[in-house]
Amino acid sequence: LAGRTALITGAARGIGEAVAEVLARDGARLILLDVPSAQADLEALAARLDATALPLDITSPDAAERIADAVPALDTLVHNAGITRDRTLAKMPADRWATVLDVNLASVLTTTDALLKSGTLSHGGRIVATASIAGLAGNAGQTNYAASKAGIAGLTRALAPKALAEHGVTVNAVAPGFIETKMTAAVPLFIREAGRRMNSLGQGGLPVDVAETTAWFAHPASGAVNGQVVRVCGQSLLGA
Numbered sequence: 001l002a003g004r005t006a007l008i009t010g011a012a013r014g015i016g017e018a019v020a021e022v023l024a025r026d027g028a029r030l031i032l033l034d035v036p037s038a039q040a041d042l043e044a045l046a047a048r049l050d051a052t053a054l055p056l057d058i059t060s061p062d063a064a065e066r067i068a069d070a071v072p073a074l075d076t077l078v079h080n081a082g083i084t085r086d087r088t089l090a091k092m093p094a095d096r097w098a099t100v101l102d103v104n105l106a107s108v109l110t111t112t113d114a115l116l117k118s119g120t121l122s123h124g125g126r127i128v129a130t131a132s133i134a135g136l137a138g139n140a141g142q143t144n145y146a147a148s149k150a151g152i153a154g155l156t157r158a159l160a161p162k163a164l165a166e167h168g169v170t171v172n173a174v175a176p177g178f179i180e181t182k183m184t185a186a187v188p189l190f191i192r193e194a195g196r197r198m199n200s201l202g203q204g205g206l207p208v209d210v211a212e213t214t215a216w217f218a219h220p221a222s223g224a225v226n227g228q229v230v231r232v233c234g235q236s237l238l239g240a
């Protein structure tokens with residue numbers, strides 16, 4: 001990835017932080033984006049990886065413009081920022097539904113569209129989005145999250161041929177299973193333990209597992225891989 005520039009959203013911790021470490025290891029120049037409240041962690045990581053920190057909420061109406069200002073030519077865009085606001089559907093307040101759909105799906109759609117149209121994403125570029133096995137299989141108590149991640153899988157498949165034909169950019173997604181991060185640390189103990197064990201490896205995955213697949217999509221040699229949603233889940237029972 002030497003000579004290539006990558007922007008990672010939600011980079012301050014968890015999977016985003018691991019993606020930053022792996023892409024930096026492979027030679028990319030990085031712009032690391034996360035919410036302003038995570039600025040201290042973001043700047044510490046940026047200093048460690050000789051990267052640029054961009055404190056910005058990806059749902060801001062001017063997010064794409066701010067990204068284009070910070071990086072006029074982008075080779076790889078990793079949409080990793082994501083949140084959960086779990087509730088069973090009958091008890092789901094409208095704002096929990098809307099917030100998850102906004103962060104996980106709408107922001108990906110609007111920033112991708114704007115950055116392709118403005119030509120910020122270079123020819124030969126890569127977009128890597130983050131789905132989830134919950135979006136492929138559904139998951140009790142996560143209808144909002146699963147809908148947003150199913151949307152990412154659909155967006156990836158629908159946009160890929162058009163983005164390649166019109167902009168020379170590939171669009172792919174990772175669909176992680178249970179990965180050990182702060183997001184899954186918040187899951188109640190019994191469900192968390194089941195999530196860890198319900199796969200062929202009998203353990204939770206690590207952020208680096210997802211990061212290595214993201215780096216493979218980002219690689220210049222992966223140009224023939226387009227419109228794919230790759231599960232990184234240790235062969236999880238969910239959706240098997």
Ligand SMILES: NC(=O)c1ccc[n+]([C@@H]2O[C@H](COP(=O)([O-])OP(=O)(O)OC[C@H]3O[C@@H](n4cnc5c(N)ncnc54)[C@H](O)[C@@H]3O)[C@@H](O)[C@H]2O)c1
Nearest residue numbers: 010014015034035057058080081082132176178179181183
């Ligand atoms: N951990 C898992 O098991 C798992 C499984 C499947 C999919 N995923 C997905 O992987 C991605 C990363 O998850 P994680 O486990 O590292 O979560 P995490 O909560 O540890 O990290 C998410 C990061 O995204 C940032 N973020 C949230 N909202 C944002 C916004 N509006 N603008 C900018 N940044 C924002 C957060 O500040 C945080 O740094 C998410 O899209 C998540 O849905 C995670």
